[in-house]
Structures are given as C-alpha cells and as structure tokens.
Amino acid sequence: MPRVRRQNLPPRLLEHLLDRIRSRNISADQLGLLAEWLDATPEVPAGRWFKRFPGMAVCGEGELIKTFLQPGQLADGEEI
Secondary structure: OOEOOOOOOOHHHHHHHHHHHHHOOOOHHHHHHHHHHHHOOOEOOOOEEEEEEOOEEEEEEOOEEEEEEOOOOOOOOEEO
16 A cells, blocks of 8 residues: 655645645644644555545545545545
8 A cells, every 4th residue: 555645746736735725724733633644654545535634634546645625525535
C-alpha cells in the first residue's frame, strides 16, 4: 500500500489544495490534525480514499491528497 506523498507535489495540485484550504475555511487546528496524521506516515489504498477529521475530510487517490471537503460534503472512495 502506498503512503501519502508530502514532498514534490505537482505544482497545479499544490495550488488546488491551497485554494481549497482558503475557499473552504479549513482552520489551522484542522491542518494541525492533518499534520499529526501525516507524521505517522499512514498507508493509504492505491485507489480513491478519504479520511475524516472533526472539521473537514481529506480526499486522495493513491499517494496523493487531492482535495479537502467541509463537513457535510460527500466523500468518494474507501474511508480510512
């Protein structure tokens, strides 16, 4: 199983993620929880997946985080 990639993200993906953080008002607290989870170098499925946090959901595919959702938005893929 792959692990979430934290470096050398495609520039357009990084721009998209930063835009989603701003437009969906993802708080610093939620980003802190994400950072703690990433520090554990979690394994993720090769296909689509998502991880719920109290104030957001992180959606990815394989080793890449693809977007951030607000509570109530529907996530697609395997919940981890």
